[in-house]
Amino acid sequence: MSKTTxxxxxxxxxxxxxxxxxxxxxxxxxxxxxxxxxxxxxVWRIEDTDRERLVPGVIETMRxxxxxxxxEWDEGPEVGGPYGPYVQSERLxxxxxxxxxxxxxxxxxxxxxxxxxxxxxxxxxxxxxLPTGYDRRCxxxxxxxxxxxxASGTPSAIRFRTPLDGTTTMVDALRGxxxxxxASLDDFIILKSDGYPVYHFGVVVxxxxxxxxxxxxxxxxxxxxxxxxxxxxxxxxxxxxxxxLPLVLAPDRSRLSKxxxxxxxxxxxxxxxxPEALFNYxxxxxxxxxxxxxxxxREELIExxxxxxxxxxxxxxxxxxxxxxxxxxxxxxxxLPDLADRCLPLLRDAGLVTDETPREYVxxxxxxxxxxxxxxxxxxxxxxxxxxxxxxxxxxxxxRRLTPEEALPALERARERLEAVTEWSDEPLESAMRSLAxxxxxxxxxxxxxxxxxxxxxxxxxxxxxxxxVLGRDTTLARLSxxxxxxxxxxA
Numbered sequence: 380m381s382k383t384t385x386x387x388x389x390x391x392x393x394x395x396x397x398x399x400x401x402x403x404x405x406x407x408x409x410x411x412x413x414x415x416x417x418x419x420x421x422v423w424r425i426e427d428t429d430r431e432r433l434v435p436g437v438i439e440t441m442r443x444x445x446x447x448x449x450x451e452w453d454e455g456p457e458v459g460g461p462y463g464p465y466v467q468s469e470r471l472x473x474x475x476x477x478x479x480x481x482x483x484x485x486x487x488x489x490x491x492x493x494x495x496x497x498x499x500x501x502x503x504x505x506x507x508x509l510p511t512g513y514d515r516r517c518x519x520x521x522x523x524x525x526x527x528x529x530a531s532g533t534p535s536a537i538r539f540r541t542p543l544d545g546t547t548t549m550v551d552a553l554r555g556x557x558x559x560x561x562a563s564l565d566d567f568i569i570l571k572s573d574g575y576p577v578y579h580f581g582v583v584v585x586x587x588x589x590x591x592x593x594x595x596x597x598x599x600x601x602x603x604x605x606x607x608x609x610x611x612x613x614x615x616x617x618x619x620x621x622x623x624l625p626l627v628l629a630p631d632r633s634r635l636s637k638x639x640x641x642x643x644x645x646x647x648x649x650x651x652x653x654p655e656a657l658f659n660y661x662x663x664x665x666x667x668x669x670x671x672x673x674x675x676x677r678e679e680l681i682e683x684x685x686x687x688x689x690x691x692x693x694x695x696x697x698x699x700x701x702x703x704x705x706x707x708x709x710x711x712x713x714x715l716p717d718l719a720d721r722c723l724p725l726l727r728d729a730g731l732v733t734d735e736t737p738r739e740y741v742x743x744x745x746x747x748x749x750x751x752x753x754x755x756x757x758x759x760x761x762x763x764x765x766x767x768x769x770x771x772x773x774x775x776x777x778x779r780r781l782t783p784e785e786a787l788p789a790l791e792r793a794r795e796r797l798e799a800v801t802e803w804s805d806e807p808l809e810s811a812m813r814s815l816a817x818x819x820x821x822x823x824x825x826x827x828x829x830x831x832x833x834x835x836x837x838x839x840x841x842x843x844x845x846x847x848x849v850l851g852r853d854t855t856l857a858r859l860s861x862x863x864x865x866x867x868x869x870x871a
Contacts, residue, residue, distance in 0.1 A: 382685050386419035388592045391445075391452075392582065394426045395437040398643040399444045401696060402597060402627040402635065405661040409624060410595050411450050412662065412684035422589060423455030425466045426582070428575040444644045448654045449677070454589075462589040467581050474576040477584050477614065478537045478569055486613040487569060489535040490517040491528045512565040513538070537570040539580075541609065549604035552622045553691040559605035567606060579603060583610040586619055593686075595622045598693075622686055625665045626693040635696050647701075651754030653721065655712060656705040664694035674707060706753035719745045722758045729759045731766040743849045747841040765850065769836025769858070773869040776832050776862050780825035787866040789819055789826055790833060794859045803852045808844040833862030 389410040393403065414421040423445075427433060445452075454460030464470055481487035490513075492500075497513070504511045518540065520528075528535070542561040549557050569580035576584070586594060601623045611618045629635045635642055647657050659675055667690060668675065668683045675683070709718060719742045726732045732741060748761040777786040796811050816826045831843050834855055840846055847855045 382687055383413065383417055383593075385592075386417045387413055388420045388422065388590050389414050389595060390422035390424050390586070390589065390591050392424040392426045392585070393441055394429055394432075394578075395441065396429060396432040396434055397437065398645070399441055400635075400642050401644060401647075401661060404444065404448065404644045404657075405627060405664055406595060406597060406624060407445055407450060408448070408658060408661050409666070409684070409689075412680055413593065413595065413686070414453070415681045416684050419592075420453045421450075422460070422462075422591065423452035423458075423465065424585060424589070425456060426578065427466060427468045428578070428581055430573070430575060440645065447648055448644065448658050467576070467585070470581075470585070471574050471576075473588070474570060474581060474584055475574065478576075478580070481539070481569070481613055482537060484613075485540065487537050487539050488518055488520075488566075489525065490538045490566075490568070491533045491535045492516060493534075510563075513567075515566050518566060534572040536568045536572045538566045539569050539606075539609065539613070541566050547605040547608050549601075549608050549618075549621060551601070551604075552620055552686050553625075553689055554623070557601065557604060561605075564605055564609075569610070579606040580610060583607055583614070587611075587614070587616045591619050593620045593622060595624060598623045598626050598691075620686075622689065623691075624689070625691055627664055627696050628693050630695055630697060632693075632695070651756045652701070652705045653708050653713070653755070656701065656708040659708075660701045660704050664696065665690050665692075673704065674712075702753050709752050709755070710750045715742050715746050715749070718749060721755055725756055725759055726762070726766070729763070731759065731763055736766070740849070747845055747849060751841075764835045764837060764840070765846075768861075769834075771832050771836045771862070771865075773865050775836075775838075776829055776866060778825065778828045778832060778838075780822070781829060783866050783869040786829045787863065789821060790829060790859060790863050790866065792819065793826070793830060794856060794863065797847075797852075797856060797859070800852075803848060805842075805844045805848055808847050812844075830859075834858045 391407045391410050393399065399407075411421050413419070425438060427438075442457075452458055454462065455465045478487060482489070492513075500514060501511050517538070541564045545561050547559045547561055547564075549559070551557055567579070568577050570576055585591075604621070604623075607621075608618060627635055644657065648654070655677075658677065659673075659680070662675070662680050662684070663673065666684070666688045668680075668688060713721075719738070722745050723732065723741060726741070744762050744765045745758065748758065751761055752758055773783045773786075776790075777783045781789070793812065793815060796815050797808070800807050800811050812826065812830065813823055816823045819826070827843055828838065831840055831846075832838060834843075834850065835846060850858075
């Protein structure tokens with residue numbers, strides 16, 4: 380397979396009938412990467428002709444999804460462009476013009492069959508165990524029969540006059556030529572009685588008029604590839620390069636669905652994934668770049684991506700691997716100010732910070748826990764003790780290695796020693812506490828655990844002395860004093 384060198388025109392054309400599944404989002408990413416790799420154009424088009432299945436608000440959610448991932452379109456709704464409008468419901472006269480041309484040339488015909496008749500026909504075929512499809516009842520009506528139906532006002536759709544024999548071949552860039560027997564194909568509708576096109580007719584007309592050079596879409600469209608080629612031939616136009624992308628499957632090789640976890644892109648956002656990680660992960664599904672690397676910047680992906688890197692085999696979506704990648708981005712790829720910006724709304728919603736909380740303090744806190752965060756909301760649990768006062772019980776402060784009576788004098792001495800530390804930073808704090816443990820004849824682990832619980836309320840936290848540094852002298856000493864008071868009440 381040769382590399383793509385000329386600037387391409389690619390499109391993503393969703394139907395607003397539901398959320399963007401991660402498979403669809405990967406299609407967005409692959410199209411956008413190919414456009415950027417070749418210096419081409421990424422077109423966003425809305426295919427809203429399936430009026431019965433439209434879901435209010437979905438278009439806005441789709442836009443929000445794509446923009447959250449950092450993808451912008453070069454032409455399309457809101458942006459405009461030379462080949463608009465980019466919403467199919469605003470292009471009905473264009474489809475009518477092309478359908479009328481096929482009628483005039485005998486490549487299509489009017490079908491007057493009612494929905495009730497078609498439903499009954501399908502039911503009869505199913506009962507008889509026959510393939511379902513239109514029986515071509517209206518294909519060869521006489522002029523008189525057509526005139527009578529027209530005069531009676533019978534609604535009509537326009538069907539394509541599919542060849543009854545021979546073959547039709549589509550060339551897929553990943554799989555090579557795919558040949559279909561025409562005898563197995565239906566006389567499919569191209570324009571419904573309400574004037575709206577069906578999917579295949581609308582995309583063929585739009586792709587041609589919008590000068591789309593490459594169509595990267597899901598493998599599920601392969602089954603109807605013959606329709607695309609037949610329509611191109613009938614309209615006398617050349618087809619684009621077709622690239623049918625492999626399926627995205629669950630780890631058990633079944634179709635990826637909600638039972639396997641999140642599948643909509645915005646679900647991942649709400650769970651705490653960062654867009655950089657999801658973008659990187661999806662760009663790897665079904666594509667091979669270089670060696671065993673898994674972390675790529677967006678600029679690297681743009682440089683490396685091409686059709687010849689795609690694999691026709693199905694790709695497996697692994698939530699655990701994505702979570703690992705998300706943790707990597709949080710810990711290594713995001714700057715601390717950027718990460719703090721993303722954590723602040725979560726901390727604010729949890730009631731841990733306000734507008735008065737010093738920004739520098741928030742950054743220091745987030746910096747201490749970022750290596751433990753795999754999903755952004757985890758920052759709330761990991762950092763809550765930095766913003767709220769812990770109240771550990773005496774037994775918790777003493778821990779498993781000390782009794783409250785043993786812990787009390789140790790923490791009293793620790794408080795005195797810490798009050799004397801002149802430079803409140805990691806090394807002097809650690810040095811003071813290690814020398815104290817030696818003086819007391821205690822294991823450092825026992826003293827440090829008691830200090831940790833007294834100051835944080837937890838047995839697991841970021842480094843004890845880094846935590847003390849960020850909390851500050853006054854807060855650390857105040858918490859130690861409260862712990863001493865709690866132990867005094869038990870030891871008295």
